[in-house]
Amino acid sequence: MPTPIVLTARGLKKSYHKDRIDVPVLRGVDLDVRQGLVTALVGRSGSGKSTLMHLLATLDRPDEGEVFFRGNRIDNAPRVVRDRYRNHEIGIIFQFYHLLPELSAIENVLAPAMIGQSVWSYFKSRSENRRRAEAMLDRVGLLHRAKHRPCEMSGGEMQRVAIARALMTDPKLLLADEPTGNLDTETGQEILRLLADLKERDNLTILMITHDDEIAGSADVCWRMQDGLIHRESGVEETPAFATHAA
């Protein structure tokens, strides 16, 4: 029995223009991400995986096509809605962590809460926020490093702080763009185990982008990206996903 679909992409097209030369990156991409599963997206470097993820996270707009989150179209939603979507509904992890260097680990984890709430409501729920941030740091096993700056941490630790930050606002969906791409195999494995654990225990939905076939193989569902197109390689039977929502 397939779980409901959280995120849907339909006919996404995106090309970059440079000096009147069109570089098509995505040429009509359809993608479904199902609740509670780890969905892997593999492809060679430069195949457009990150571009696709940016479209799914509404950090960029597609030339053509649509993105639905739980059945609602979000790619052309108003700015406020998209900001709220990124802040509240999804969590994003990057290959290069993208922690704010001026802030300590705990402050980095608190950042989404600070961004999402007004000064007033943030101060009202200050202790609550703090408790949640500490719980998230604890969840990734870094509570004892709460006061440390990113520059005082290793790559694996930074990525774990980034994961804790992504989980801060209790998102439904985690978008991870090559979370192990910048780490050694061992540390990468740790991160992957952590993500798998999150999926198991907290029933988190994860879309993981990777260029590593081995990692992709361990996911519940695996999509492969090639020449700007995408097709499913393994997992979950054929269902006209569109029907589940649009109908």
Added chain:
Amino acid sequence: MYRWLLCFRYLKTRYIALASIISVTLGVATLIVVNSVMSGFSTEMHERLHGLASDVMIECHATGGMPDPDAHLREIERICGPALVGSSVSVSVPAMLGIDFRGQQIGRHVNLIGLDPVTYDSVSDFGKYLLHPENQKSASFKLRDSGYAPDRKELAAAGWSHRRDRVSEERRIEKMVAQERQMMAELHRKANGQSEPSEQDEAAANAAKGPSFGPSFSQALMPGSDGQLKPSVDPMEDQFSGIILGISTCSVRHRDDDGQVQDHYYAQPGDDVRMMFPNAASETKVINQKFTVVDLYESGMSEYDSTFAFVRLDELQEARGMIDPETGVRSVTTIQLKLAEGTDLNAIRDALRDRFPPELYAYNIQTWRDLQGPLLSAVRLETTILNILLFLIIAVAGFGILATFFMIVVEKTRDIGTLKALGASGRGVSSIFMTYGLLLGFVGSGAGLIGGLVFVHYINDIAELLEMFTGQEVFDPTVYYFTEIPTIVHPFTLVWVMCGAVAIAVLASVLPAMRAARMHPVQALRFE
């Protein structure tokens, strides 16, 4: 929330930005110092100028002056109404002061004023600028024994003792010279066996006199009456009519080798001087009269100190023939009025001008502001120009902030991308930099404010310290009217200087903030 946190973190970690606001700090500090000093200066100057000049002054340009000042005053009283609280009449004539200083004639052009000390003091400051403490209380034209300006060693002997010393010294020299001359003549006669001294011999005899410590003025120079003092009266015991000289008319101020200010007096209380001034007759003649210096007048305004000489009103009127022989009515040249505080001086002046139109009367009616207008407006203009210049400096500092902020925005590109990925809006991101500018403005101008106020507070000590290190006098009391740098801090000035500086800092951060807000999140995230 995050904008404040990030701002404070940026403020704490990015000293380059702090460096960029040092110019704001300096600008604000300079503005405060300049404004305080300028307003201290102009306030002090206003006070002095107003103190020295009466509220309204009616000058008659006719040499004979205006007859019957009492009738004039009644008319003025009618025009001014209850606003008139004091008046004084005086006679003012251009005159030449002659001082005999070690045989040399020193001539100065002065403004000889005949006044009544009591009423004159009621319309403008006069007594308080005299040197003798008693005269400051109530001015008198009698020479005092001693005690002129206790803090001036050059005037320690001034008074009767100086006069007696001088007279006896003169007499001694006179006697010596006479003896010597006689001796020379006798010698001459003996050597040549001639009874008549030739021209040559006379020249030799004159040369033998040496530098003449002339006991009196060359009589050829000054025909006419020789003062009221009768020859029978002993200058040891008596004085001519008293005169009060402006201190700069009879002294020079300079610095000795150690840089100390030193005064040299050509004449001091006790000495006799000569005044030449026109009489009031239609066929003007020069009157030449001897006076005894009874005090010196030092207002601090060099323009006044170097041109004024005061004598008694009735004596001057008599000397100039300003008393109608038939009726005994005395004429004056100047009427000074004191008006109640807050009176519209210009309105009074215009009313008086209407009553005494310039077509009929040769009167010049002016308020004290009219008299000192150029000086006051010069100070005002200077303050305005300095303010504009210094604000331009702060504006230049604003461009420094602009450049620094653009650098910081570029440096923070990835973080801006991250913030947007975490759901921050463009407005939120731009407000980080605006708040940052605001905080920098506050820090910079706050530091400038404190620095400026401290500087103003210790300005005289700082000037002294600078003098010590550089050997250069920063604030030269021989040039300015004050011995200390006067300062007044207006809270209103502080507020608008602060607001201006903060506004410039915020304005300078607008463009970089807009750039940060417009930044495409993906490009920002991919930024290396």
